Amino acid sequence: MDVLFGGLVDAIRLLLSGDEDSWSIIALTLRVSLTATAIALLMGLPLGALVALGRLPGRRILLAAANTGMGMPPVVVGLFVTVLLWRSGPLGGLGLLYTPTAMIIAQAAIATPIVVALVAAALQQVDPDFRVQMQALGATPIRALAALLGEARLPLLAAAMAAFGAVVSEVGAAQMVGGNLAGQTRVLTTAAVLATSRGEFSLAIAFGMILLLIAFGVNLTLTLIQQRPAVPR
Amino acid sequence: MSSQSAGIGCRDLRVHADGRELLNVPELHVASGRTLAVLGPNGAGKSTLLRALGLLSSHRVSGQILLDGRPATRSMMRHAIGAVLQRPILRRGTVAANVISGLRFRGVSRREAHIRARPWIEALGIEPLAGRDARSLSIGEAQRVSLTRALAAGPRVLLLDEPFSGLDSTTRADLLADLRAALTGQPTATILVTHDRQEALALAEDTALLIDGRIRQHGPTAEVLDHPDDAGTARLLGYTNLLPPALTGRTHTLVARPEHTHLVLDLPAADPTLAPPLDPPLDPSDHIDDVRPVIGTLRRTVALGVATRVDVDTPTGPLTCLHPGDLLAAKLPPVGSEVRVRIRQARPLIRADEHHRHDKPCRT
Structure with a gap:
């Protein structure tokens, strides 16, 4: 109980003290996870829409692949990205391994299948004639698609939350491709693992609390947007 | 543009899917201010015809769709049509927001759209629903809103795809009467797809009988409904x-x-x-x-x-x-x-x- 309480106190102290190291870890966590989520949304939204609405061959196989990707262990993704970016690997020349960019690549790879699968499910649950009906009222195909996305706003934002939740909380890939270098690639999850392994439980709990706070803050924002009433009260 | 050609039509219209011909209509024309009922059994190609005419088909379509006598482009059609499908498909939001959505798609400002939609909201009797959440409506109310939305857009071509089929008989009779009254005097070319002879009689001056993707008979409704030409149309009627x-x-x-x-x-x-x-x-x-x-x-x-x-x-x-x-x-x-x-x-x-x-x- 003392350890838990100490952790809480440490967390508050870390936040209030303006400790530079802690703030840089928080800032990097936010930067890496939000960028990875944004990239996953940019790639996953059109891909998910294509899988849901397009008539391309192999559509169902793509969807099954995306569904499988939802449960992909981050360590496996981390391993693939590491091999790709390894000095003698196919993309080794870019020198990205153990940089925040590598972490963003790995986390985007983790989040994209989640976005694809959830976007496809979100769009498929709207009436299949929705776009035709909008076009039959004078909407351009683009506006009809925008109306469809608006219609599926709730599950689409849930997809964004699931993607962010998956990347901000994962540790395997971040550790493998980032290397947990202090001041360079150390994020809250890897910092918490390191602190725990050193027996610095209070510090680990502090990082954990901050991680929870960040996750809550981002999800609260998305939830407020999601739950905005469709009809003025 | 001659006054006779005002309206919607097609020439050599064929629709194919999966290597099969779904529809083959050499010529069809519905003049402005008139209503054509397309009567046919399930699977005859009625909705396929309607969607092809509205340039909304996802199938392979050949031939010409004519709007006011000229080959229709998608842009022309977008500005001309309003449609009501079999299931009322409304957007999240209020009934009023739904009713103006056709006008909004056509670039009308929100304020102007509300002003233009007002007479239609009154004509179709949905004032009490205007502030309601569209998802809280019964199927009959939702279809009434869907119809109001299509009419409020001021379409020159109104496409109705069995809009009454899911309604109970009282709701259906009321809505039929209100729609007939609303269309009277409007310069709208209306096409109603249905399998119900009573709907054709109530709404349409003319009726075409569609069986297996082909129009078997076409003429004034009372005449067509009472004089089948062949065994197929006889069964249908x-x-x-x-x-x-x-x-x-x-x-x-x-x-x-x-x-x-x-x-x-x-x-x-x-x-x-x-x-x-x-x-x-x-x-x-x-x-x-x-x-x-x-x-x-x-x-x-x-x-x-x-x-x-x-x-x-x-x-x-x-x-x-x-x-x-x-x-x-x-x-x-x-x-x-x-x-x-x-x-x-x-x-x-x-x-x-x-x-x-x-x-x-x-x-x-």
Whole structure:
């Protein structure tokens, strides 16, 4: 109980003290996870829409692949990205391994299948004639698609939350491709693992609390947007 | 642009899917201010025709769609159409927001759209629903809103894809009447796709019969509904009793509706409720044709509450008789007995073979 309480106190102290190291870890966590989520949304939204609405061959196989990707262990993704970016690997020349960019690549790879699968499910649950009906009222195909996305706003934002939740909380890939270098690639999850392994439980709990706070803050924002009433009260 | 060509139409319209021809309509035209009902059984290609005309089809479409006599582009069509589909598809938000969405898609400002939609909201009687969440509506209310939304967009072409099919009879009758009133005097070319003859009668000046993707008959509604050309259209129009020359001794195959086909019963004169009803006065211009009673074998009787159905086998096939009221089984001869069947208002088929001539231009 003392350890838990100490952790809480440490967390508050870390936040209030303006400790530079802690703030840089928080800032990097936010930067890496939000960028990875944004990239996953940019790639996953059109891909998910294509899988849901397009008539391309192999559509169902793509969807099954995306569904499988939802449960992909981050360590496996981390391993693939590491091999790709390894000095003698196919993309080794870019020198990205153990940089925040590598972490963003790995986390985007983790989040994209989640976005694809959830976007496809979100769009498929709207009436299949929705776009035709909008076009039959004078909407351009683009506006009809925008109306469809608006219609599926709730599950689409849930997809964004699931993607962010998956990347901000994962540790395997971040550790493998980032290397947990202090001041360079150390994020809250890897910092918490390191602190725990050193027996610095209070510090680990502090990082954990901050991680929870960040996750809550981002999800609260998305939830407020999601739950905005469709009809003025 | 001549006034005759104002409206929507098509030329050599063909729709294919999976290597199969779904639709083949050489020519069709619906003038502004008129309503065409496209009547057909399930799977006849009615919705396919409607979507192809609105340039909304996801299938492979060839031929020309004409808007006001000119080949239609998607942009022209977008500004011209309004449509109501079988299921009311409303957006999240209030009823009022839904009603103005067609106008908003056409670039009308929100304020202006509300002003323009107001008369339609009143005409269709949905003022009490205006502030409601669209998801809280009953299916009948939602379809009424969907119809208001299409009308409020001020379409020159209104496409109605079986909009009444999911509604209960009272809701349907009310909505039909309101729609008819709303369309009267509007310069809108309306196409109603339906499998219901009553809807065609209530709304459309003209009717086309669509079977297997081809228009079999086309003309003024009352005339088309009462004069099937071939066995296929006869079935569609409720003339389900087929009377070949071998049965009637006539030169043409005749068809008749079950409600005009009755058993000849040797009933006491004092029991008028069991006698067939008197036929309405004959219109000499009509091809009403009485047929001498035919002989058959009574196969079964089914009490349907308001009517009694009697199935009779004849040497050339089965006949269905529909007697109004509850025909007491005790008054009927037993199953297997020889009975006489009297047929009124039979219609001669112009084409005994239901495979067809399609190249007749259809103009409404």
